[in-house]
Amino acid sequence: MKLFRKLSRLIPDRIYLQIVYFRHFKKFIDFDNPKTFNEKIQWLKLNYRKEEYTNLVDKYRVKQYITKLIGEEYVIPTLEVWKNVDDIDFKSLPEKFVLKCNNDSGEIVICKNKKDFDEAKAKSFLKERLKNNGYWYGREWPYKNVKPCIIAEKYMEDSISKDLKDYKFFCFSGVVRAVLVATNRFTSHNFNYYDPLFNPLPIESRDGKCSSAIINRPEKWDEMISIAEKLSKEIPFIRVDLYYVNNHVYFGELTFFDSSGYDDLSSEHWNMVFGDWIQLPDCN
16 A cells, blocks of 8 residues: 555556546546546546635635635634644643644644643644645645645534534535535544435435434524535535534635545435536536
C-alpha cells in the first residue's frame, strides 16, 4: 500500500482514478458516458475545474467567502491561526476549543477541558495532518494548492442535545435534493438521509449506520435549505455542510466530491438517482 501511494504520484489522474475506482467497485469508469453518481463525480474531477474552488475547500479562507455571501453570523468564530504546530499558543485559548487543519477533511482535535488536554499529542496529530493533501488520494484537484495552516475555532455544542448535528445538503445546480444528517459523530457515528421536506429516505451509507432515534426537523429548516441553495448556485454538484446549534445555523464546509466518488449509497438504484440529478456541463 505504501509503495503504491508513492508510485501513484507518477500516474496521470485519469488512469489513477480508474485503478482506485476498480478497487472499490470492481468495474471501470465510463468517462465517455457517465451515468451513476460516483461516475459523474469522477468525471467532474477531470473536466470541471475553476481556480476559485481551491479557496472554497480551504477551511480557513472559505470563511471570507461565506461572510461576503451570506453573512458573518453564519461563520463559526476563528480564535487563532498558525502556520506550524510549534507556533500554537495554548495559553491564549479558552477552556474549550477545536483545532483543525485547513487542508484536511473531517479530522479535528477537541479540547473540552484544558486541565486534561494532551498538548503534545495534539501537536503530533496536527503535524501529520498538515502534510495531508486530498489531491493525491482521490485526485480532488482543489486541494492541491491549498496553503496549509492550523485553525483554532470556538467549541460548538447544542445545550440541549449535547451533540453537534451535521446537516449535509446534496445540491445539484443550486437545488437541494437530499440531506444527510450525521449524529453521534464521535461515538456510534449515525447517518440518516432525508428529502428536502425532511421525510426519511431509505439510504444507508457505508460510512455509518442509520440511527433509530427520532431526529426532529430543525425550526430553521427552511433557512438552512435557502442557505445551501444560495451557496450551490450554478454548481453541477456540491455538498453544503451546515450545523444547527442552539437554534442558530452555522456554516461547516463545502465538498465538491462527496466521499471522493466512492460511496455506493447502499444500492445501484440511489447511485443512479443521484447521478441523474447531476447535469454535467459542456466543458468543450
